[in-house]
């Protein structure tokens with residue numbers, strides 16, 4: 081599907097984030113204008129400190145901008161009361177981080193259940209683990225799983241609530257290339273099947289050809305924004 085055919089998921093305008101004040105002020109985002117379509121798979125690249133994580137955190141309602149708007153299906157999430165923002169985040173957004181953030185004292189099943197118990201339309205825990213190829217590992221604790229398996233549990237946890245949006249910050253940052261490929265395959269596969277909008281921050285240029293669109297940040301601004309009408313599969317990319 082091309083950009084013209086997609087309904088807008090996020091409409092972002094004048095997005096600005098300044099941390100600190102006076103001499104210590106750091107401008108992390110300097111007026112970002114972007115429209116991201118429903119179901120789009122976006123890879124976000126850019127040097128360290130260019131504002132990628134800040135952008136992702138604001139889109140996911142984890143941080144507030146200094147100025148600008150973020151409309152999600154028409155509603156400006158930056159204007160939401162805390163309670164509405166929390167509910168929106170809980171219902172609509174799945175996060176996947178480089179550090180898997182699993183609860184070490186809970187099994188894979190229990191880690192996923194933490195989310196399904198509070199979600200509005202969750203999938204069964206077993207289905208979420210099956211979707212990431214870990215149907216038989218539900219009774220295992222994180223310490224009994226490899227890094228790639230732990231990240232797949234984190235993906236299962238993120239997709240189990242059937243989020244409209246998946247925000248991924250360096251999801252393969254801690255993984256070797258073979259494991260990265262497996263994790264990306266699961267991520268892309270479930271995102272396409274569930275028709276989630278996926279925004280993936282990475283330092284790894286090799287991941288970019290997977291995306292429908294590649295956006296590059298520099299100094300808190302969009303330096304480049306390129307559509308890709310023929311994304312490669314995870315088997316085809318060079319990692």
Ligand SMILES: Nc1ncnc2c1ncn2[C@@H]1O[C@H](COP(=O)(O)OP(=O)(O)OP(=O)(O)O)[C@@H](O)[C@H]1O
Nearest residue numbers: 099100106107108127128129130131132133134135
């Ligand atoms: N809580 C904070 N307080 C002050 N400055 C911050 C804070 N968070 C981020 N920054 C600054 O904002 C700028 C953008 O940071 P951000 O983490 O968004 O960049 P990034 O592109 O994700 O970097 P990396 O690739 O290294 O993760 C950086 O200069 C950073 O030092």
